Amino acid sequence: xxxxILAVLSLSTLAVLLTGCGGDLxxxxxxxxxxxxxxxxxxxxxxxxxxxxxxxxxxxxxxxWKYHASNKDADYKPTWAHSTTIEVVVWGIPVIIxxxxxxxxxxxxxxxxxxxxxESEQAPLNVQVIAEQFKWVFIYPEQNIxxxxxxxxxxxxxxxxxxxxxxxxNSFFIPQLAGQIxxxxxxxxxxxxxxxxxxxxxxxxxxxxxxGFSQMRFLxxxxxxxxxxxxxxxxxxxxxxxxxxxxxxxxxxxxxxxxTLRDGxxxxxxxxxxVARAVTPEEKAEAxxxxxxxxxxxxxxxxxxxxxxxxxxxxxxINKYMSNYHGADHSAQAGAEHAGASHANVEHATASVxx
Numbered sequence: 001x002x003x004x005i006l007a008v009l010s011l012s013t014l015a016v017l018l019t020g021c022g023g024d025l026x027x028x029x030x031x032x033x034x035x036x037x038x039x040x041x042x043x044x045x046x047x048x049x050x051x052x053x054x055x056x057x058x059x060x061x062x063x064x065w066k067y068h069a070s071n072k073d074a075d076y077k078p079t080w081a082h083s084t085t086i087e088v089v090v091w092g093i094p095v096i097i098x099x100x101x102x103x104x105x106x107x108x109x110x111x112x113x114x115x116x117x118x119e120s121e122q123a124p125l126n127v128q129v130i131a132e133q134f135k136w137v138f139i140y141p142e143q144n145i146x147x148x149x150x151x152x153x154x155x156x157x158x159x160x161x162x163x164x165x166x167x168x169x170n171s172f173f174i175p176q177l178a179g180q181i182x183x184x185x186x187x188x189x190x191x192x193x194x195x196x197x198x199x200x201x202x203x204x205x206x207x208x209x210x211x212g213f214s215q216m217r218f219l220x221x222x223x224x225x226x227x228x229x230x231x232x233x234x235x236x237x238x239x240x241x242x243x244x245x246x247x248x249x250x251x252x253x254x255x256x257x258x259x260t261l262r263d264g265x266x267x268x269x270x271x272x273x274x275v276a277r278a279v280t281p282e283e284k285a286e287a288x289x290x291x292x293x294x295x296x297x298x299x300x301x302x303x304x305x306x307x308x309x310x311x312x313x314x315x316x317x318i319n320k321y322m323s324n325y326h327g328a329d330h331s332a333q334a335g336a337e338h339a340g341a342s343h344a345n346v347e348h349a350t351a352s353v354x355x
Contacts, residue, residue, distance in 0.1 A: 031201065031222070032194050034112055034178040041108045048097050114181050114191045117158065124158040124192070127151070128314040131163070131170035131183040131205070133263045134212030135301040139253075139309055145235045146253045148261065148304040150244070151220040154228045155198045161191040164318050166262075171207035174220050180206045186321030195222035212263055212296035240305035253306035258313065261301070264293040271295065 028043070030036035067074050110116075117124065128139040132148075139146045153159045163172055163183040172191065173180035181191040195201070205216035223231070231243045240249045250257070264271075271290050278287040 030176055031197050031199060032177040033118065033196065034114075034193055035176055037108070037112050038179050041104060041112075044104060045101055048100060051097060052094060112179070114178065114189075116192060117160065118192050118194045120156070120158045120194065122154075122157045124160040125153050126160050126162070127153070129161050129163040129172060129183065130314065130317055131165040131167070131172070131209075131216075132258075132261050133167045133265075134210065134215050134297050135261060135263070136172075136203070136205075136216065136218050137253075137258075137261065139314055140232070141309070141314070143232045143236070144308055145232060146306040146309045147235075149218040149301050150247065150303040150305075151203065151218060152223060152228060152231055153195070153220070154225045155195050155222045157225070158192060158194050161193070162314070163189045163191065164314065166317050168209045169207060170205045170209050170216065172203070173206040174201050174203040176201045177220070182207065186318060188318060198222050198224060210265055210296065211267065212265075215297045215300045217300050235305045236307050238307045240307075244303060244305075247303040247305055249305050249307070251306065252308045252310065253313065254310040255313070255316070257306075258310075262293070263297050263301075264290065264295045266290060266295060268295045 028039055030039045126140070126142055128141060130137040130139070135149055136151075137146065137148055138151050161172070161181075163181060164187060165183040165185045167185065169185070170183045171180045172183055174193065177193040177195055178191060181189050183189060199222050201220045201222065203218045203220050205213060207213075209216070231240070234240050234242050235249070238249055238251070241247055266274075271287075274283075274290060275287040278284045
């Protein structure tokens, strides 16, 4: 009976979780082929497992009623020990279900691989995603624009994401379009999605990354191609607020501007406590650093548009952490190698002239 109660509670909890934070069945209300395929796989797996759970619940209730102490008509077999039929059912059905689930997992993991491009007559839209501290930065390299906490793309057009992080590991998740994919410092991951309907979809971080993690939310707009082109033109012209009046329009997103997007890690009262307890020069320096960084956000960073982007900004974020990992500055090393090669070429040319 205890297992029956746990099974019922588990299914009830699963039903609640599937409703998402907004009250709608967000995981089952898919708007793209990837999310729809993953949703179908999930529901198929649930239905298969219910083939075991539901009969178990029914039999647990039925056995309890049939063999209760006051039922004198029930068979009493104190020496019963084995039944081939029961063994076949108890072992055979789960083995078949596990085999089907294994096959579905194999097929689904290849068909809905986040790295696999989506087949379409439309050329994909490339978007670079940086998980900045408690916000999302989206760079459109072909359009040479960038946004913070807002994503726009044409409907029925594949979107190819390249993701990295500028601090700790995060998980990029738009439930109605695709499964989550991790964004990690010094690494690059890929995700391919497609929206089959125009609309606004919720996106967020699905991996805890600090006190401001709950503010890492954004909206993804699936719009028509003319609307997307109009928005890109407006942002490039410095007039993005004509499309979204609540957004902030800025100029170029370069290294200096990118550095200003970093939020603090601590609450105001924590910083005040550290400042008050600072005694040594080292402690005071650390306290001053925390004051300069500021506090973690209590609401999402406002939507911001940038009319242009510094070239290779996305790659520079990755290389910064790769340099630290290998204990060397790759950019400096590359510069030294280039200088050495140039010097060698000059010496070779001088020797040729002397000969």
